[in-house]
Amino acid sequence: MHPVAILAGGLGTRLRQVTGESVPKALAPVGGRPFIDRKLIELRDAGAQEVLLLVAHGADAIRDHVGNGSSFGLRVDYLEDGPTLLGTGGAVARAIPHLGDEFWVTYGDTLLDFDHAAAEAAFATADTLALMTVLRNQDRWQPSNALVRDRRVIAYAKQPAPAGAEHIDYGMILFHADAIRPGEDTVPLDLVVVLRRLVAERQLGAFEVDRRFHDIGTPAALQETEAWLGSRGRDD
Numbered sequence: 001m002h003p004v005a006i007l008a009g010g011l012g013t014r015l016r017q018v019t020g021e022s023v024p025k026a027l028a029p030v031g032g033r034p035f036i037d038r039k040l041i042e043l044r045d046a047g048a049q050e051v052l053l054l055v056a057h058g059a060d061a062i063r064d065h066v067g068n069g070s071s072f073g074l075r076v077d078y079l080e081d082g083p084t085l086l087g088t089g090g091a092v093a094r095a096i097p098h099l100g101d102e103f104w105v106t107y108g109d110t111l112l113d114f115d116h117a118a119a120e121a122a123f124a125t126a127d128t129l130a131l132m133t134v135l136r137n138q139d140r141w142q143p144s145n146a147l148v149r150d151r152r153v154i155a156y157a158k159q160p161a162p163a164g165a166e167h168i169d170y171g172m173i174l175f176h177a178d179a180i181r182p183g184e185d186t187v188p189l190d191l192v193v194v195l196r197r198l199v200a201e202r203q204l205g206a207f208e209v210d211r212r213f214h215d216i217g218t219p220a221a222l223q224e225t226e227a228w229l230g231s232r233g234r235d236d
Contacts, residue, residue, distance in 0.1 A: 001047040001116055002174065003099045006039065007088050007191075008108035009056030009081055024058025026108050027065060028216055031229040034065060035216055038111060038229075040072040046116045049075060052098055053108075054091040056081035087188030093180045101177050105191070109216050110171040111225065114209040119174060128152070128205035129179035130198050133170035135209050144168050146206070153204040156195055170209055179203065 008026045026036040043051060051074050055062055059080045069076025079095050086094060092105055102123070106112070114133060123131045132153055134146050146169055147155035147162040155162035156169070179198060198204040214229075216222040 001049065002102050002104055002120060003050040003052065004043055004048050004104040004106060005052045005054055005092060005095050005099060006106055006108045007091065008036065008053050008062060009059070009085070009091060010109070022058070022061075024055075024062055025216065026055075026062050027058065028222065030216060030222060031226050036062065036066060036108065037072070039106075039108060040066070040069065040074060040076070042111055042113075043106075044073045048104075048116075051076045052095055053078050054081075054095060055079070056085055056091075085188050088191035089180075089189035089194045090187035092175075092191060092194075093189065096177050096180060099177070102174065103177075104172055104174055106172040107215075111214045112171055112209075113211040114170070114172075114207075119207045122207055123174050123205065126151075126205045128198075129176045129203040130195070131174040131205040131207050132156075132195070133172045133174075133209050134167040134206045135170045135212065136166055137168040137212075138166050141212060142168060148206045148208070151206050152202060153195075153199055153206050154202075156192075156199050156204070158192070167206070167208070171213055171215075174207075 010025055027034040030038060040051065051069060053062060053076060055078055063078055066076055077098065079098060081091060119131060119133060134148055137144050143161050144165040144167055145156060145158050145161050146153050146167040147165045148167045155165065180194060195204060214225040216225055
C-alpha cells in the first residue's frame with residue numbers, strides 16, 4: 001500500500017465540549033481509546049506500512065502518544081505546520097517530498113472501510129492525477145458534494161453542492177505528486193481548491209465504495225461512532 005498522509009492538524013472547534021481547549025481532536029476518546037489509535041489500526045489492517053501525520057494544534061501531544069508507530073505495527077513520522085497554519089492543501093503540498101510519487105491522503109477524524117488494493121489498481125490504469133473515493137450517499141448521512149460520471153468527478157463543492165450530486169467525498173484520496181502544483185504552496189490553502197482545479201482539468205477520478213464512513217467531526221457524530229464501535233464488540 002502506498003504511503004498515507006493523515007490530516008490531523010485541525011483545531012477541532014466543534015468538538016471542544018468533548019475535548020476541551022488543549023486536547024487535539026485526534027486524541028479525543030472514542031470507546032475508551034484515543035481516536036488516532038483506531039485510525040492507525042484501520043490503516044495497518046488495510047496494509048499500510050508508512051504513515052505521515054500532518055499536525056499543527058496539539059502536535060506534541062499527538063507525537064508523545066503515537067511515537068514512531070511501532071506499537072501499531074507502522075512507521076510513523078510527522079510534519080508540523082509551524083507558527084503559520086498551512087491549511088489542508090498547504091500541508092499536503094509541503095509533504096510531497098516525504099511521500100514519493102504516489103500517496104494517499106486521508107482525514108484524521110474519519111473511519112473508513114474499503115478495498116485499498118483495488119483502488120490502487122484502478123489508479124494504476126487511470127489517466128488521472130488523483131483518485132477520490134466516493135460513496136453514493138444521496139444525502140443520507142451528510143450532504144452529497146460530488147457529481148460523478150464515467151468514473152470521474154466532474155463537479156465538487158460543499159456549499160452549495162453541485163446540482164444532481166449523489167456522491168460524497170469518502171475521506172481518502174490517492175494522489176500522484178504531479179497533482180499538486182508548485183504554485184499551490186501559498187498558505188493557507190484548502191485541499192478543496194486543489195481538488196476543484198483537478199476537476200476542472202478532468203484529472204480527478206472516482207472510485208466508488210459501498211460502506212458508510214464513521215466520523216467524530218461533531219459531538220453527535222462521535223456518539224454515533226462510539227455506538228457503532230460498541231455494536232461490533234471490538235476493542236483492537
